[in-house]
Amino acid sequence: MTSLSEKDKNIVQTFWAKVAGREEDIGCDAVSRPFATKTYFSHWKDLSPGSDPVRKHGATVMAAVTDAVSKIDDLIGALLSLSELHAFTLRVDPANFKVLSHNLLVVLSTTFPNDFTPEVHVAIDKFLTAVALALSEKYR
Numbered sequence: 001m002t003s004l005s006e007k008d009k010n011i012v013q014t015f016w017a018k019v020a021g022r023e024e025d026i027g028c029d030a031v032s033r034p035f036a037t038k039t040y041f042s043h044w045k046d047l048s049p050g051s052d053p054v055r056k057h058g059a060t061v062m063a064a065v066t067d068a069v070s071k072i073d074d075l076i077g078a079l080l081s082l083s084e085l086h087a088f089t090l091r092v093d094p095a096n097f098k099v100l101s102h103n104l105l106v107v108l109s110t111t112f113p114n115d116f117t118p119e120v121h122v123a124i125d126k127f128l129t130a131v132a133l134a135l136s137e138k139y140r
């Protein structure tokens with residue numbers, strides 16, 4: 001398991017306080033960026049970047065990530081039911097978690113150019129990797 005140091009955890013939690021209230025915009029932007037969306041979301045009426053369902057889903061994903069920040073000491077436990085959902089019900093290829101993590105990093109860095117220092121970049125990257133790993137738990 002990727003280990004987040006106490007320092008990493010503090011950096012993630014401090015940075016995430018700035019994200020609060022902007023989850024919908026950030027999530028919408030991150031899931032709008034081209035990735036394997038079409039494969040899994042073909043049942044949606046409008047898949048275009050920024051469409052209502054994309055915006056709503058962006059907010060849902062970000063709410064889950066924000067929740068994970070508050071449970072940073074037990075990410076596997078916190079994300080177990082979501083891992084089950086993605087593995088067994090949605091059958092999402094876990095490789096996509098990495099793509100979404102990267103998209104989120106890009107959006108966070110451009111949304112908060114001054115706060116996204118190299119130190120923050122490393123801590124958030126480690127955190128999102130740990131989230132992706134926790135979401136992959138039920139695939140094994």
Ligand code: HEM
Nearest residue numbers: 036037040041060061064065082090092096097100131135
């Ligand atoms: C940080 C990574 C992710 C988090 C935290 C996350 C979180 C969530 C949450 C909270 C839901 C709603 C669950 C519910 O309705 O009970 C959801 C649904 C879903 N997720 Fe994820 N997800 C992530 C990554 C992905 C990726 C990478 C894909 C596929 C490329 C994906 C595909 C889906 C699909 C297809 C649904 C159902 C959407 C619908 O039809 O309404 N997720 N996810």
